[in-house]
Amino acid sequence: MKKIFCYISLALLASSCSKQLELDNPNVPTIAVYWRNANDAVAGTNAIYNSLIQDGTYMRMYPALNDGRGDDFYGDSPWGDLVQVGAFIIPSTSGPVAWVWGGHFQIIWRANQVLANVPGITMDEELKKRLLGQAYFLRGLAYFNLACMFKKVPVITTPPASSEEFFAPTAKEEVLWDQIVNDFKAAKERLPNTYAGISGVDAGQLGRATRGGAAGMLGKAYLYRKNWQAAADEFQAIIGGTYGAYSLMANYRDNFKEINENNAESLFEVQFGQPDQVGGTVMNYGGEPNANWKQVSSTGRTYAMDGYGYSDFLPSRWIYNEFKKEATTDGKSDPRLLATIASYEPGDNATTVYGNAWPFAQTAIYPRKYTHDGLSWPGNDDQENSGINYRVLRYADVLLMHAEALNELTRTSEAYPFIQQVRNRAKLPDLATTKPGLSQGQMRDQIAHERALEFAIESIRINDIIRWGWLYDATKLAELKTHDNDFTTWKSGKEYLPIPQAELDTNKYLEPNPAN
Template sequence: MKKIFAFVLLGCLISSCDEYLELPNPNRQTTENFWTTQESAQQGVTAIYSMFSKPGGMARWIYFDIDLRSDEGYSASPWVELANASKFIVINYDFVTFRSVWDDHYRAIYRANQVLQFVPEIQMDEQLKARLLGEAKFLRAFFYFNLVNLWGNVPQITVPNDVTTLVPYSTTEQNWALIEADLRDAIAVLPASYTGGDVGRPTKGAAYALLGKALLQQKKYQQALDAFEYLVEGDGKSLYGLMENYADNFTHTSENNIESVFEISFSDKIAGPPTEGEDFADHTLGNHRAQFFAPRGIGWSDGQCRRWVVDEFLKENTVDDTRDPRLATTCLFDYTDEGGPTETMVYGETFQKRFGDSQEVWFHKYQNDYWRSFENYHSPINYRVIRFSDVLLMYAELLNELNRTAEAYPYVDRVRERVGMAKLSDVKPGMSKADFLDQLKHERVVELAGESVRWNDLCRWDDLDSQAGIDAIELRDPDFANFVLGRDKLLPIPQTERDINVNLQQNPKW
């Protein structure tokens, strides 16, 4: 029976059955029949954005890889492997916080590559086409920016590749070059602002800001200053400023405000499964960070803030001799309310009642306690990737690096004065270049703690490149006792990726 079946099957394959089997299914979308209309071009770009809401996009795991691995945060999770990942104790190179970010970032890049390959051939409104291609370039640069900062020498893929394509890794320098080129292309076509339903897409200013960040990370100081110039003193100056209320930068009621240079949109409209892996039509569009970083009894409490961050705020009072108001927004701890544990409210109950005399600290930014008494996987708060205050502080850092320290003071003063702090030019005039950088390190903590910038700051300042630097960090964060010089600045390339692609080379010492 098996022989007869084989004979019939063979005959079918070499005769008319072959023609029948190759008939296209008219109901199946392919690259040939999908990328044909203006609507499909728009849908293709929307598909890139949808990767932000995936666990490995910007919804969950990247905060573990960036915030918690820095000296600002740590994990005391009962999931030992999760806690160890931020302690630089890694056995499984495919652990979910690494592998998921790698996979979802490359899926986003694949989608951007599809847009960049197929949309140019579509007959459609040329101005809209140029903008959509600019958005795809910006988004590809954004995802590569994260990959390069986390892994360094990663595969550079610029066309829609298939599973048989084994792309070797590119050097960090080659990947930075692609990021720069994509952002310069985006700058040329993206609008300065949007209206209506398009608000939230990357603007010309967002592309300039991300370019500035990429150049600063490479210590290309003058080029980075030139990029930030657009937002700070150039044509885009009127579009950006500082919110009067610092806390408005972290709520769902004041999104896409004048301080937001680029933010990622999240929503609680769809409360589907917060799944790993493939796409689901009803997967959650919310940010999972709040659920994982909320205090125990409310969320998972898998990510917490170091106590030294609190102490940093207490080094200086406002001109009215009150506490820096940014502390209560940044940290949830026993004295978030200056009245202490019995006055500090934690999701409807006092800190004292929930945690007793605990000295624990949680990140307060992006938590939903200002409007509800619970957390879940559906936080609607948009994540501000780049704020204008960050740009101002980076601009000051660049001026200082270019030996223009005196010119840098006003940009730090703008950030300080917003929250009632004295002008730096009044309290610490005439600082040396080295002293000014030390002061900037303080300013960036009290302004930006918990906003996923600290790891890159430590890398840029070379604090992770010497044992003396690591020893100094260890005084603030004991997890750095496990940090191996020359290894832990980068994550390990996922092992299953290397099993599939023999052309990939593992990062040093892993």
């Protein structure tokens, strides 16, 4: 992003300076000469994906600042920001909050460059359409995340034509969500179901946005705005196979390992790789683009338990106990427990950690999801070299969101089969038998329970809590306080991250949000 910004600055300066002074760097092309051919279009689109693997996005801080605010996770770190975010007292001067803001607007900046410049390039029209679809999808994803984290932000859809456009005003919340919906719609119209069988430089490539991913995120946006029928329609199309064959993986943990990535359950995931797989020598935290950047995730090290990582967060005792509420059909604990949480379970081989006997107190619990516990470990060398892809949208989420939409449409009985597909993988009994005839309100609580177990430590729980209005329901808020003591310090509006103070100081058109 900074490099592109420099191109604009150089172009503007060159137009106003003496002809005797040559300001253009011949080694750094300006915007005026960059967007010339298909290679430029592909490289520009690839650059948007690069923004997904930096610290302010999915490399570390997007998961951390979202998981930390849920009732299934809490900060246990010497880094104050990671504790403060969970207690809803993080200041507007927080570095990690600024990184998340900057990382997502970098995605938007790069997507806007593609959307503004690629349409005019003479190239294969089908490839052009796919590239534009990816840019719309990634911009929509960035705005979706910003809306969930900050509530209201500027909506910028074109590169600035002059310095007067550098400072965009805060958009109304409705305008922001309309943009999210429109971006995912535009993406869905242009993207293929799969890159297998197409012709072009992107043929067969995994990890690029697809029509199914766009439809899934569009349905999720509808659901978050309580447009139940539109959400149900999108989810039903995915379930019905309109956008390809999606299904649940037999092994739940295949969704969080470095093997079996981009599998049948994944509608979209962020691609990471260890240096011995994809190269790189410089950590990809962000800043000036560097050809030697690694493509690693730091989440595996940030969440890993004492002695194997930073152990910056711990699961709440509540979510551990929630997994224990219902036995499987063969009388065991929910298998998702030990895929999500490392704990001492006598008689189970998961009582080992990284191949060693359980070294902690028998009551201790640690995160296991998105860590390398039980998998290959890239090395305890003060480097965050995890290659585990981050799953942004899974088919299990589509099934449970569809059930939720049906329930809100007063079609509660129709929700059971979609919930049961997720329960079947966990070997849980038939819900229609154990809890037949649930009312709409009872089904809401059941879906909330199912989602807590299925998506614990996946950056989703706080979004569910916010959109369900639990923080403003006295009974639900009291429950949250029993789940996680952090909620005792929550105050109205503080469920969001504050707009970074440096942004407010720089942009006079930017409004504070309820967390400021």
